[in-house]
Amino acid sequence: MANATPKHEDPHIPAALIDLLEGEALGHLATVRANGTPHVTPLWIDHDGDAVLVNVRLDRVKAANMRERPDVAISIVDPRNPYRYLAITGRVVSSSVDGWREHMNKLALRYMKVDRYPWFFEGEERAIFRIVPTNVYYEMGDT
Amino acid sequence: MANATPKHEDPHIPAALIDLLEGEALGHLATVRANGTPHVTPLWIDHDGDAVLVNVRLDRVKAANMRERPDVAISIVDPRNPYRYLAITGRVVSSSVDGWREHMNKLALRYMKVDRYPWFFEGEERAIFRIVPTNVYYEMGDT
Numbered sequence: 001m002a003n004a005t006p007k008h009e010d011p012h013i014p015a016a017l018i019d020l021l022e023g024e025a026l027g028h029l030a031t032v033r034a035n036g037t038p039h040v041t042p043l044w045i046d047h048d049g050d051a052v053l054v055n056v057r058l059d060r061v062k063a064a065n066m067r068e069r070p071d072v073a074i075s076i077v078d079p080r081n082p083y084r085y086l087a088i089t090g091r092v093v094s095s096s097v098d099g100w101r102e103h104m105n106k107l108a109l110r111y112m113k114v115d116r117y118p119w120f121f122e123g124e125e126r127a128i129f130r131i132v133p134t135n136v137y138y139e140m141g142d143t
Numbered sequence: 144m145a146n147a148t149p150k151h152e153d154p155h156i157p158a159a160l161i162d163l164l165e166g167e168a169l170g171h172l173a174t175v176r177a178n179g180t181p182h183v184t185p186l187w188i189d190h191d192g193d194a195v196l197v198n199v200r201l202d203r204v205k206a207a208n209m210r211e212r213p214d215v216a217i218s219i220v221d222p223r224n225p226y227r228y229l230a231i232t233g234r235v236v237s238s239s240v241d242g243w244r245e246h247m248n249k250l251a252l253r254y255m256k257v258d259r260y261p262w263f264f265e266g267e268e269r270a271i272f273r274i275v276p277t278n279v280y281y282e283m284g285d286t
Contacts, residue, residue: 026225028171028218030183037214038181040173041230041280071180075171079222082169082254087184111225137184 009137012050017086017138020076021047024111029054030073031065039065044107045076052088052131055103057124066092066129074131084141090133100126152280155193160229160281163219164190167254172197173216174208182208187250188219195231195274198246200267209235209272217274227284233276243269 008014013021027045030038039061046053052074056063066072070092078084101120108117151157156164170188173181182204189196195217199206209215213235221227244260247269251260 026220028173028183028185030171030173030181030216032175032179032181036175036179036212037232038173038175038183038216039230039232040171040181040183040216040218042171042218042220042225042228069179073173073181073183075183075185077169077185082185085185087182089180089182 028075081141087137089135090131095127171218224284230280232278233274238270
C-alpha cells in the first residue's frame with residue numbers, strides 16, 4: 001500500500017470498480033463520535049447506483065453516529081488485489097427501517113451463500129442507510 | 144458481519160488476535176479532517192507490543208490528520224475469516240521520521256515478499272506513527 005503510483009479522485013464510483021460493492025469484499029465504515037473522534041468497523045455493503053447502502057443495527061455506535069453526524073467514509077479493498085480499492089467519502093442522505101430484513105437476507109446470500117441471515121434475533125432493529133459519495137479516491141490495482 | 148453474537152471490548156489487543164498485526168491483513172485507518180468529517184483508507188500495519196505502527200507519507204491526508212488530530216481508529220479483518228477482527232480506537236502518541244525506509248522494507252517483506260519496498264521515490268518523506276489503543280473492540284471469529 002501507500003505507493004507512489006498515480007491515484008485518482010472523482011465524485012462517482014468508477015464503473016470498473018463497482019464490482020467491489022457486489023462481491024465478497026467487506027467495507028470499513030468510518031464515522032465520527034459525539035466527542036469528535038473516529039470510529040471504524042467492518043461491515044457488509046451494498047449499492048444502488050452510485051449510492052452505498054449499509055444495513056446497521058440501531059443499537060450500534062455507527063448507527064447513532066450516522067444519524068447524528070451524517071458525514072462518513074468507507075474503504076473497500078478487493079480481496080484478490082490489495083492495490084485495487086475504493087476510499088469513499090460521503091454523506092448519509094437517508095435511513096429507512098423498511099425492508100431491512102429482506103435486505104439482510106440478500107446480503108447473507110451474497111456474503112454467506114445462505115438464503116436467510118442466520119443471526120436475526122427477537123427485538124432486532126435495523127435501518128438501511130443510504131450514503132451518497134462526495135469524493136471517491138481509488139486505485140485500479142494495475143501497478 | 145453485524146451479527147448478534149457476543150463481542151468484546153478491552154483497552155489491550157488480545158494476544159489471540161495479535162497475528163492480525165503480523166500477517167497479510169490490511170488495516171483501515173480512520174482519521175478526522177479539519178472540517179470534522181472522517182477519512183479512511185487501507186494501509187499496511189505493524190505493531191510494537193500493544194502499539195500499532197503505521198508508516199505514512201507526509202503528503203497524505205491521513206498524515207496531516209494524525210498530526211493535527213491524534214484520535215484515530217483502525218479496523219483489521221482476518222483475510223481468512225471475516226468474523227475475526229479488531230476495531231481499535233486509539234491515539235497517536237508520537238511520529239518519527241527515523242528509520243522509515245528500513246521499516247517500509249520490513250513491511251514490503253511481510254506484505255509483498257520482496258526485500259525492498261519497490262516504490263520509493265526521490266524526495267519521499269514519511270513518518271512512523273505510533274498509535275496506542277484506548278479501546279479494542281474485537282470478535283474472535285468463533286461464531
